[in-house]
Amino acid sequence: xxxxxxxxxxxxxxVRRRAQSHQRLLDFLRDDxxxxxxxxxxxxxxxxxxxxFVDGKLVKSCLMPxxxxxxxxxxxxxxxxxxxxxxxxDLTPVQKAFHKTGASQCGYCIPGMVMAATSAxxxxxxxxxxxxxxRLGGNICRCTGYSKIFEAVEIARDVISGKIAATALDADxxxxxxxxxxxxxxxxxxxxxxxxxxxxxxxxxxxxHMQVLRSPHAHAAITSIDTSEAAALPGVACVITAADVPxxxxxxxxxxxxxxxxxxxxxxxxxxxxxxxxxxPPTAIKALSLIKVAYEDLPAVFDPEEAxxxxxxxxHDYAPDNVVKHIxxxxxxxxxxxxxxxxxVEQTYETQQVEHAYLEPEAGLAYVDHDDVVTVVSxxxxxxHHRHMLAKIIDRPINKVRFIMSPVxxxxxxxxxxxxxxxxxxxxxxxxQPVRLVFTREESIISTAKRHPxxxxxxxxxxxxxxxxxxxxxxxxxxxxxxLSTEGVMRKAAILSCxxxxxxxxxxxxxxxxxxxxPSGAFRTFGAMQAQFATESHLDICxxxxxxxxxxxxxxxxxxxxxxxxxxxxxxxxxxxxxxxxAEQSSGWEAGAPRMRGPERSDLGGDGTRPPCTLGARxxxxxxxxxxxxx
Amino acid sequence: MLTCDQxxxxxxxxxxxxxxxxxxxxxxxxxxxxxxxxxxxxxxAGHVHLPAMIDLSRIGExxxxxxxxxxxRLGANVVYQQFLTDDTLRAHLPCMPFCSIWFAxxxxxxxxxxxxxVVNASPAADGTPPVLALNGDIEIAxxxxxxxxxxxxAVADFLKGPGKTDLRPxxxxxxxxxxxxxxxxxxxxxxxxxxxxxxxxxxAVACIKTDPAGEVFEDVRLAxxxxxxxxxxxxxxxxxxxxxxxxxxxxxEASSIPVTRVASRTRQDYRRTVVRxxxxxxxxxxxxxxxxxxxxxxxxxxxxx
Numbered sequence: 011x012x013x014x015x016x017x018x019x020x021x022x023x024x025v026r027r028r029a030q031s032h033q034r035l036l037d038f039l040r041d042d043x044x045x046x047x048x049x050x051x052x053x054x055x056x057x058x059x060x061x062x063f064v065d066g067k068l069v070k071s072c073l074m075p076x077x078x079x080x081x082x083x084x085x086x087x088x089x090x091x092x093x094x095x096x097x098x099x100d101l102t103p104v105q106k107a108f109h110k111t112g113a114s115q116c117g118y119c120i121p122g123m124v125m126a127a128t129s130a131x132x133x134x135x136x137x138x139x140x141x142x143x144x145r146l147g148g149n150i151c152r153c154t155g156y157s158k159i160f161e162a163v164e165i166a167r168d169v170i171s172g173k174i175a176a177t178a179l180d181a182d183x184x185x186x187x188x189x190x191x192x193x194x195x196x197x198x199x200x201x202x203x204x205x206x207x208x209x210x211x212x213x214x215x216x217x218x219h220m221q222v223l224r225s226p227h228a229h230a231a232i233t234s235i236d237t238s239e240a241a242a243l244p245g246v247a248c249v250i251t252a253a254d255v256p257x258x259x260x261x262x263x264x265x266x267x268x269x270x271x272x273x274x275x276x277x278x279x280x281x282x283x284x285x286x287x288x289x290x291p292p293t294a295i296k297a298l299s300l301i302k303v304a305y306e307d308l309p310a311v312f313d314p315e316e317a318x319x320x321x322x323x324x325x326h327d328y329a330p331d332n333v334v335k336h337i338x339x340x341x342x343x344x345x346x347x348x349x350x351x352x353x354x355v356e357q358t359y360e361t362q363q364v365e366h367a368y369l370e371p372e373a374g375l376a377y378v379d380h381d382d383v384v385t386v387v388s389x390x391x392x393x394x395h396h397r398h399m400l401a402k403i404i405d406r407p408i409n410k411v412r413f414i415m416s417p418v419x420x421x422x423x424x425x426x427x428x429x430x431x432x433x434x435x436x437x438x439x440x441x442x443q444p445v446r447l448v449f450t451r452e453e454s455i456i457s458t459a460k461r462h463p464x465x466x467x468x469x470x471x472x473x474x475x476x477x478x479x480x481x482x483x484x485x486x487x488x489x490x491x492x493x494l495s496t497e498g499v500m501r502k503a504a505i506l507s508c509x510x511x512x513x514x515x516x517x518x519x520x521x522x523x524x525x526x527x528x529p530s531g532a533f534r535t536f537g538a539m540q541a542q543f544a545t546e547s548h549l550d551i552c553x554x555x556x557x558x559x560x561x562x563x564x565x566x567x568x569x570x571x572x573x574x575x576x577x578x579x580x581x582x583x584x585x586x587x588x589x590x591x592x593a594e595q596s597s598g599w600e601a602g603a604p605r606m607r608g609p610e611r612s613d614l615g616g617d618g619t620r621p622p623c624t625l626g627a628r629x630x631x632x633x634x635x636x637x638x639x640x641x
Numbered sequence: 642m643l644t645c646d647q648x649x650x651x652x653x654x655x656x657x658x659x660x661x662x663x664x665x666x667x668x669x670x671x672x673x674x675x676x677x678x679x680x681x682x683x684x685x686a687g688h689v690h691l692p693a694m695i696d697l698s699r700i701g702e703x704x705x706x707x708x709x710x711x712x713x714r715l716g717a718n719v720v721y722q723q724f725l726t727d728d729t730l731r732a733h734l735p736c737m738p739f740c741s742i743w744f745a746x747x748x749x750x751x752x753x754x755x756x757x758x759v760v761n762a763s764p765a766a767d768g769t770p771p772v773l774a775l776n777g778d779i780e781i782a783x784x785x786x787x788x789x790x791x792x793x794x795a796v797a798d799f800l801k802g803p804g805k806t807d808l809r810p811x812x813x814x815x816x817x818x819x820x821x822x823x824x825x826x827x828x829x830x831x832x833x834x835x836x837x838x839x840x841x842x843x844x845a846v847a848c849i850k851t852d853p854a855g856e857v858f859e860d861v862r863l864a865x866x867x868x869x870x871x872x873x874x875x876x877x878x879x880x881x882x883x884x885x886x887x888x889x890x891x892x893x894e895a896s897s898i899p900v901t902r903v904a905s906r907t908r909q910d911y912r913r914t915v916v917r918x919x920x921x922x923x924x925x926x927x928x929x930x931x932x933x934x935x936x937x938x939x940x941x942x943x944x945x946x
Contacts, residue, residue: 031648054678068748073678073679129748291642453683
């Protein structure tokens with residue numbers, strides 16, 4: 011691969027460097043200039059975490075071969091604040107406004123958002139909110155939410171134009187209490203300036219780069235892995251497989267059923283089988299192609315109900331029935347409850363697998379320190395548990411294992427699983443060098459846990475007046491190939507299955523089942539979302555059948571202060587009544603049974619609603635009316 | 642990951658043609674590079690190693706545009722953002738601002754070229770239906786010995802199928818030439834999975850000129866993308882509308898015809914449903930762009946009964 015002699019200006023400094031022809035501008039800024047405020051969230055131009063100015067125009071640096079930067083003037087997030095290539099100066103009004111409004115949660119998308127906001131206001135200092143939204147359309151956020159970001163851009167616009175005083179950027183007074191007051195985040199300046207370093211931004215001298223060989227099969231026995239050719243490739247420091255694990259291999263949030271790399275057999279597409287640590291990523295990638303794996307295909311099972319049948323393919327020998335966890339809950343007498351009902355409604359609800367899609371793909375850096383402490387830096391959401399598991403896996407005393415939690419660029423439960431930290435620990439132990447692994451977006455999607463897909467059979471008995479007499483709730487969840495958080499998710503789903511409703515007779519069964527799909531794990535709500543989708547949909551259907559308003563059927567059945575749940579918890583205060591009142595009022599709900607009234611409804615398409623998928627805010631200056639001009 | 646042995650940035654066309662002729666098999670021409678980098682990733686082409694990449698973005702001759710004799714000649718390096726920000730281009734190519742606003746996002750539009758989009762020959766390319774509606778020709782240069790030879794053909798003839806064009810080994814696209822439709826109203830419809838930055842499932846374009854009173858279709862240009870191997874021009878519907886009085890019933894009747902053109906390999910029913918609404922919306926919006934009032938949805942529904 012050829013080199014390119016680059017001369018360009020970056021953040022007001024003249025730069026002359028030799029770059030490699032395969033680098034993207036993103037790689038050059040991050041790896042060669044150590045300007046890591048520019049992030050990589052997808053590498054495919056979809057997310058905007060890598061936005062930088064090139065000759066005054068905002069572009070996505072992951073889509074720009076570095077050669078295109080020859081002779082250009084580049085401005086990165088670090089350069090906005092001026093004074094020095096790495097941003098030693100004061101924050102700009104845009105950055106201060108992001109700080110003010112709390113427009114930084116995980117912060118990973120924020121440098122790109124600040125760049126897009128800066129570009130929007132440079133292109134049109136008077137941009138209105140619809141144009142701002144449109145100009146920020148190439149940047150994705152997952153946890154901050156867009157409202158605070160848009161609010162920040164509008165404040166910055168008005169301060170820059172002089173419409174409002176610069177004091178609007180100052181902190182609101184916290185008064186005598188932080189509660190009920192707008193308090194700025196302590197870590198926001200580090201995020202809006204790009205100074206905060208996530209695990210993938212960290213470097214150490216002599217650091218190796220890891221790449222992982224992943225399974226192309228859903229279920230197969232590994233008959234042999236030959237790593238000799240990969241290990242012999244110049245630049246490769248080590249190749250590791252399950253055979254290198256010195257201790258008791260296995261991790262998971264509840265059951266420790268997952269080896270850090272596939273042991274003897276693979277159970278899902280994307281499972282790690284081997285890993286390479288090399289001087290640079292291209293060498294590690296090349297080495298992966300030299301690893302020879304021989305497989306023996308096994309029948310695979312992809313449907314949890316099929317996996318529950320006698321004689322089904324067994325995913326884990328320890329669980330011949332493929333059940334990860336069954337949580338049964340019983341209260342009262344459901345048969346008597348159904349017998350007492352005027353109406354019995356039975357439906358099946360399905361929810362799908364969902365990816366967390368945090369903007370920061372998994373990344374970690376591991377090293378063995380001067381006291382032989384194996385240290386793993388990663389955005390783990392569960393470092394103490396990880397530390398204890400890793401100590402067993404690598405057979406070291408607990409005081410020789412350390413986990414450091416790096417800033418989490420979005421987790422939502424998806425970073426609770428120790429799916430790569432073990433490989434990093436093994437590789438640094440084997441080489442004595444620091445080792446870093448940064449997932450690609452594709453790797454993150456294919457290999458990490460998802461929200462449990464669920465199939466819920468709901469049977470509800472009701473009196474004609476809307477009172478529920480009994481519920482039978484059966485939820486079959488696809489746990490995927492490994493246990494991870496499935497047990498907890500099933501427990502939570504069982505606890506929250508019937509929602510905030512006072513039901514005298516319940517029979518609840520939640521099942522987490524092994525299959526050869528991508529493992530399911532923790533995801534915001536931890537099983538409640540699936541259960542609530544079924545419960546609330548079911549109540550709407552029952553309301554329709556009984557001719558009741560959906561709010562009414564909920565008020566008839568809602569718990570009150572002092573209610574006892576089906577898991578025998580006494581609730582001191584219950585707020586569902588207030589929640590229903592607020593929802594009814596703010597939605598402009600038109601009372602009545604939810605029959606299909608379509609265009610007759612007056613509470614659809616009115617004030618406060620927005621037509622879907624409209625673009626063209628900046629065309630409105632033409633003064634001509636037209637649908638395209640409604641943003 | 643995309644890697645290459647050589648990355649060239651020629652500044653003249655003869656230099657680029659010589660490099661391209663000498664490039665080892667498997668080398669690629671690059672303009673904005675916004676398509677090739679995502680292509681060389683897991684799930685698509687995977688890790689790709691190219692012998693050479695020849696970047697055309699610094700060739701001065703391929704930059705800028707010129708307007709003469711009712712035609713707009715767009716250099717191959719004209720990027721999508723120019724159709725939004727350049728007042729002259731907006732006036733002469735009235736459908737292009739709407740196409741552009743739906744094409745990716747501001748940042749990618751600064752890099753991505755219309756010519757590159759056409760040459761990629763994706764059935765769902767956003768830029769191709771407008772170029773067809775604008776009677777686009779494509780200009781191509783090659784080398785005969787050391788002499789630059791040029792040829793030109795209609796884009797409709799240039800596109801041969803998904804990813805297939807009439808481009809021959811050693812040739813480089815230098816320009817697209819389109820009708821200037823100053824005074825027309827333009828529109829572009831697109832459906833995909835996200836508002837910003839998504840590939841079209843179906844897209845439609847319209848350019849319409851009315852009589853001064855706004856009562857009669859004087860000229861109509863319609864094209865659809867994403868419904869078959871290559872985008873198509875709807876000349877029969879154009880002929881049906883030209884010279885006719887503008888009525889809801891006529892627009893409704895015309896928009897139901899292209900449903901039969903859907904020849905995609907996937908999601909045919911969905912595309913048929915979308916196409917009817919799209920052709921109607923494209924006509925309505927192009928009319929609105931000329932200053933005509935926008936019909937309310939109920940008026941539209943009534944005309945389909």
